[in-house]
Amino acid sequence: MIKSLRGMNDILSKEESQRFTYFIDTATKVALRYGFHYIETPLLEETALFKRSVGESSDIVGKEMYQFEDKGGNDVCLRPEGTAGVVRAFIQNKLDRAGGTHRFFYHGPMFRYERPQKGRLREFHQFGVESFGVESVYEDAAMIMMIADILGELGIGYRLQLNSLGCKECMPPYRDNLVSFIESVENEICEDCQRRKSTNPIRVLDCKNEQCQSLYENAPKLINSLCESCESDFAKLKTILDANNIAYEIDTNLVRGLDYYSKTAFEFVSDNIGSQSAIAGGGRYDRLVEFLDGRPTPAVGFAMGIERLLELINMPQNSREGYFFGAMDDEAVDLVISLTQKKRKTDKASCDYRARNLKNHLKSADKVNARYCCVIGSNELENGTVWVKDLENRTEETVEISAL
Numbered sequence: 001m002i003k004s005l006r007g008m009n010d011i012l013s014k015e016e017s018q019r020f021t022y023f024i025d026t027a028t029k030v031a032l033r034y035g036f037h038y039i040e041t042p043l044l045e046e047t048a049l050f051k052r053s054v055g056e057s058s059d060i061v062g063k064e065m066y067q068f069e070d071k072g073g074n075d076v077c078l079r080p081e082g083t084a085g086v087v088r089a090f091i092q093n094k095l096d097r098a099g100g101t102h103r104f105f106y107h108g109p110m111f112r113y114e115r116p117q118k119g120r121l122r123e124f125h126q127f128g129v130e131s132f133g134v135e136s137v138y139e140d141a142a143m144i145m146m147i148a149d150i151l152g153e154l155g156i157g158y159r160l161q162l163n164s165l166g167c168k169e170c171m172p173p174y175r176d177n178l179v180s181f182i183e184s185v186e187n188e189i190c191e192d193c194q195r196r197k198s199t200n201p202i203r204v205l206d207c208k209n210e211q212c213q214s215l216y217e218n219a220p221k222l223i224n225s226l227c228e229s230c231e232s233d234f235a236k237l238k239t240i241l242d243a244n245n246i247a248y249e250i251d252t253n254l255v256r257g258l259d260y261y262s263k264t265a266f267e268f269v270s271d272n273i274g275s276q277s278a279i280a281g282g283g284r285y286d287r288l289v290e291f292l293d294g295r296p297t298p299a300v301g302f303a304m305g306i307e308r309l310l311e312l313i314n315m316p317q318n319s320r321e322g323y324f325f326g327a328m329d330d331e332a333v334d335l336v337i338s339l340t341q342k343k344r345k346t347d348k349a350s351c352d353y354r355a356r357n358l359k360n361h362l363k364s365a366d367k368v369n370a371r372y373c374c375v376i377g378s379n380e381l382e383n384g385t386v387w388v389k390d391l392e393n394r395t396e397e398t399v400e401i402s403a404l
């Protein structure tokens with residue numbers, strides 16, 4: 001028997017698919033309210049796009065890409081995340097030259113060849129947004145508040161972790177400082193961190209190794225080395241969040257796993273889903289458009305991990321809805337089909353294609369959670385009527401077909 005690949009799941013059960021579409025509907029509604037519009041970009045892109053944006057030193061590009069040569073000899077890769085493709089589309093369509101503000105949202109599958117475990121898949125789904133052209137830190141706050149609104153509508157609790165990664169002014173001197181510190185403890189840190197020292201030193205800060213973590217407690221903190229502009233933006237961000245009742249924790253070790261961030265970085269975590277606790281993450285990436293050969297354009301965005309959110313969603317009570325039609329005699333089946341078809345123009349409706357007894361039809365109506373069970377037997381067929389049971393109020397009556 002052929003099975004799906006490891007770390008790649010079907011979304012199949014009614015319960016799970018209802019949660020999935022409920023999430024997409026809710027997040028879409030909120031994103032539209034914030035003035036974002038839907039963008040669709042290809043799942044497959046040139047490998048160079050991710051190398052240059054997510055970064056060669058990141059685990060995603062270094063170890064986790066589904067990369068291959070296509071039949072035309074092109075080096076391509078299944079997207080491990082959504083931002084790079086949206087930025088590519090933004091530049092390719094000359095929106096960087098058009099100026100102004102451009103706000104997009106998307107959802108779809110992403111691919112990372114990670115070690116699968118609970119909450120960590122090789123094919124997973126993200127809902128993300130990207131905003132271009134707004135330098136103001138109010139936009140960073142709007143991103144965070146949009147996530148809070150989506151989670152609020154879904155009844156999902158969270159903790160918000162916040163950091164600033166500085167800019168091209170304050171990051172390089174901090175990095176030099178950090179490298180000197182790493183050199184002072186080089187013999188005691190793990191192999192990964194020794195490698196990170198030369199590839200991307202700030203990534204040592206979120207190393208999961210306990211010994212490394214205890215050593216880095218004494219490491220210099222970027223938050224204490226921010227330049228005036230980054231410092232005042234970060235202070236402003238905190239003020240806006242305070243004023244809008246969004247609680248947060250400052251996490252000076254939050255560096256994110258992708259290289260394109262500057263200034264604001266944030267992560268939403270849940271304490272109710274085990275070790276893979278990040279449910280959303282994002283931040284500002286003011287230099288990425290330029291880095292991918294576009295005109296310098298400030299940008300900020302986030303993505304939410306849909307699979308991790310599914311088990312946390314508080315689903316609304318599923319009330320009975322629509323019609324179920326059934327015939328008790330073969331002669332009534334055609335009529336049942338055409339009545340169902342008519343109802344479907346405006347309401348949810350289903351039917352049985354076979355003549356069955358009343359008890360069976362009532363059972364089927366209950367199974368599909370219909371509000372009304374409508375049955376036609378020989379008497380009803382003769383009189384042009386339908387027997388209707390309201391399964392919510394438990395009342396029944398016989399009505400003219402035209403009155404249905």
Ligand code: HAM
Nearest residue numbers: 081083119120121124278279280281282301302303305
């Ligand atoms: P990210 O933090 O790599 O950011 O991913 C965002 C979210 O996707 C995570 O918080 C997590 O919920 C989910 N996720 C990541 N990897 C997996 C996995 N293997 N299995 C299940 N869920 C996963 C980004 O991807 C950035 N593009 C976000 C962004 C947009 N930044 C700016 N704009």
